[in-house]
Amino acid sequence: MSKRSIIVWGEIPVTDMEKSVAFYNKVFGYDMTIDNSGPNPMAILGGSMDDAGGHLYPGKPAKDGGNTIHLGLTDSLEAGMERCKEAGGEVVSDPIAIPSGRFAYVKDLDGNSIGLFEANA
Template sequence: MHNRNTAISFQPENFNIWFELPVTDLEKAVSFYNTVFRTELTVVPEAGQNPIAMFPVKEGGRAGHLYPGKPPARGSGPTVHLPVPDTIEATAKRLKEAGGEVVSGLVSIPAGNFTYCLDPDGNSISLFSK
């Protein structure tokens, strides 16, 4: 909602700073995301009260992490758009083979293309490509 009483509109460089995805089994979730995205999440055993698994990014990049928790009802939470390492089709194939579900066809927007998916815990993610 726009506040007409504010002279300056807050417009940061990036409005999304970090994401957190709750998973029921951290080890299985790490294996799923490593397989699907051809990456290596870093497990941090004692990050606050729970262990977490960090998504790797280049220096200065923004990412997120997995943590042991209760995922929202299947597909009902926010969607996290994740970049694919090769093509959406190849990544979607790995996702399905690893126990995820593709729930939409290809969606094209000015920034690129994506398809909605669910991870094995029901978290809503998308496979995104520019």
């Protein structure tokens, strides 16, 4: 079996593109912009699709938060959790340790379930 990314693409439905882009930019330090060149507006998570990627798009979030996509932080988990709260999101778990690092469950402005992940040094 060839080496490949497990997650190839992820989509996060949001009700307000402008506010959601500002939320993800603040929490993760992204510099995303809205691309209107296709059939639907979208904002590429992190601004890059080099290996695996994902985007925000106008849509209806699942009532229960749907599937959870975990996104890597460039600094500490606690700092990301604080930025999430400051940006209007909700932290729904304490930090959880796993062999490769730590993560916490949060919800974005539309109630989408996302994981903030801090890899081990």
